[in-house]
Amino acid sequence: MNSDFPRIITLLRKERGISQKKAAADLGISQALLSHYEKGIRECGLEFLVKTADYYNVSCDYLLGRSPEPAGKTISYEDIPEHDPNSKEKIAAGGVMASFNKKLVVNAVTVLFSLVRKTGSAAILKEVSTYLMLAVYKMFRVVYSSNPKNDQHFFTVPEIVALGSSSAAMSMCEANASAAAKGIAAGNGDSSAEADDMLITANSLAEEYAGSASSLLNVIKNSEARMMMISNSDK
Secondary structure: OOOOHHOOOOOOHHOOOHHHHHHHHOOOOHHHHHHHHHHHHOOOHHHHHHHHHHHOOHOOOOOOOOOOOOOOOOOHOOOOOOOOOOOOHHHHHHHOOOOOOOOHHHHHHHHHHHHHHHHHHHHHHHHHHHHHHHHHHHHHHHHOOOOOOHHHHHHOOOOOHHHHHHHHHHHHHHHHHHHHHHHOOOOOOOOOHHHHOHHHHHHHHHHHHHHHHHHHHHHHHHHHHHHHHHHOOOO
């Protein structure tokens, strides 16, 4: 059974403010059957899948979780906005996949910072910025250590301490940002004063950020695929 379909049709209905009773009537089925579809108790047929895609104006691939974009578009390297004018010259040296992932990350972070600014919260901006800097720091140390000849005196914090300390600092940033996003002032930070304006949907992202939204949606999909892989490996 496809696990994405129940989640996505429920999300689409709620995003549009449609009651389950009305959606069921519009789609020509009983409310009880739609409830079963949304809970993943029963699988729908192809005819209902297509009808639902038309009803919400999305692609079947999106409903099935095969594409992170409502239109079902498959993103290509050329589709992603270019923030580094010299990157095309570096593709041959770094590899197409590395360049592709770099563009995904850069564009996703650009959208993230734009959304952070919309919250009007200096605390969220500070914590998100620090979290990302720590993430870059951690991965830089990993790359740096790939050559044993690189002198660890390059860093102030010893390597054996850095991993745990940076992870702890990132956890604190995440906790403070989460608190501020929920209107709770953590530490000396402020709370998010404009949370009511932060209604985010796949369509709203696509409308406001054009090509950059595709990068964020793909980062989300790829990240959750990795998490699900780890979760399934434990079973």
